[in-house]
Amino acid sequence: MAExxxxxxxxxxxxxxxxxxxxxxxxxxxxxxxxxxxxxxxKDKWEFFKEYYARTILAIAVIAVVCVYFVYHYVTxxxxxxxxxxxxxxSDGDEEFEEEYLNDFLERNGIDTSKYEASVNRSITxxxxxxxxxxxxxxxxxxxxxxxxxxxxxxxxxxxxxSMAAADYVNNLEDxxxxxxxxxxxxxxxxxVTVNEDEDGEPMEGSNAxxxxxxxxxxxxxxxxxGEMGWYPEGxxxxxxxxxxxxxxxLAVSLxxxxxxxxx
Numbered sequence: 609m610a611e612x613x614x615x616x617x618x619x620x621x622x623x624x625x626x627x628x629x630x631x632x633x634x635x636x637x638x639x640x641x642x643x644x645x646x647x648x649x650x651k652d653k654w655e656f657f658k659e660y661y662a663r664t665i666l667a668i669a670v671i672a673v674v675c676v677y678f679v680y681h682y683v684t685x686x687x688x689x690x691x692x693x694x695x696x697x698x699s700d701g702d703e704e705f706e707e708e709y710l711n712d713f714l715e716r717n718g719i720d721t722s723k724y725e726a727s728v729n730r731s732i733t734x735x736x737x738x739x740x741x742x743x744x745x746x747x748x749x750x751x752x753x754x755x756x757x758x759x760x761x762x763x764x765x766x767x768x769x770x771s772m773a774a775a776d777y778v779n780n781l782e783d784x785x786x787x788x789x790x791x792x793x794x795x796x797x798x799x800x801v802t803v804n805e806d807e808d809g810e811p812m813e814g815s816n817a818x819x820x821x822x823x824x825x826x827x828x829x830x831x832x833x834x835g836e837m838g839w840y841p842e843g844x845x846x847x848x849x850x851x852x853x854x855x856x857x858x859l860a861v862s863l864x865x866x867x868x869x870x871x872x
Contacts, residue, residue: 689714689724690859693753693851694763697730697839706837717862729753730839734768759851760860763827763839766799769847773801773823778849780821784861790822793868799824799847824849825868833870 690710710726734746753759754777762769762778772778782790790798801823803816824847827834840846848867854860 687724688727689719690726690856690863691758691760692726692728692763693732693750693759693761694728694730694839695750695768696733696765696844697763698841702836702838709836713863713866714859717859719859727758737767754851754853757853757855760854760856761848761863762824762851763834763846763848765840766826766845766847769799769824769849770801773799773821773849774804776803776816777852778821778823779852779854780816780819780823781825781850781864782822784850784864785822789865789868793825797826798822799826799849823847825864827867833867836870 706728710728711721714721714724714726732746732749734750735743750772762772764772769778799822800820802820803818806815806817827846827848829835829840829842829844829846834840834846848864850857850860850864
């Protein structure tokens with residue numbers, strides 16, 4: 609109690625020394641930012657505006673632009689009726705011909721191209737035998753695309769296509785093409801692969817593990833459909849197949865048939 613009394617006494621002495629009209633005892637009016645800026649002139653007003661308002665306005669503007677972008681992207685972007693993955697292709701093929709051809713293909717197959725389009729991914733390059741971080745990242749990206757069902761028709765150079773086929777990432781073309789269609793092709797164009805055995809024991813339902821399948825078809829670079837597209841450099845052996853996770857099966861098979869018959 610004595611200590612509390614001393615504190616109170618000291619406070620009273622301090623207040624008496626300052627006087628009742630000291631600044632710290634005065635009641636101050638809290639002005640809004642607008643009121644504070646109204647009392648300024650010229651450069652001071654502009655500096656005040658930049659300090660208190662500019663960042664907030666900029667942040668709001670950025671958020672608005674981002675929102676508009678996503679709304680525009682959602683409204684204007686078509687859904688994909690067909691997904692094509694071309695690994696180790698040129699990233700800048702004949703895009704004008706590609707878009708025109710694929711839109712015509714979709715329309716011939718009864719697809720409304722004002723709502724749907726074909727997606728072509730030619731951006732991934734990978735070495736089937738490399739183990740550097742870039743190649744590993746590319747391989748993981750490809751696996752993710754297959755797992756997500758974002759690959760219907762699959763193109764790749766011979767080595768990488770065989771590695772994916774052996775890992776059970778493509779379907780048996782004998783399930784899609786007739787015996788007559790297969791017999792009409794040169795034997796040299798047919799790519800058969802024995803799929804790796806399942807290491808965990810019994811293969812999953814629908815798996816081709818342990819089976820020899822018609823995994824793909826070799827395509828000519830010098831002429832035909834692939835030559836028109838210009839996706840790959842001359843001299844590179846390119847194989848096409850149907851993804852094991854194909855979503856748009858009917859369109860994928862239809863395009864495969866068109867590719868094989870192109871120019872006939």
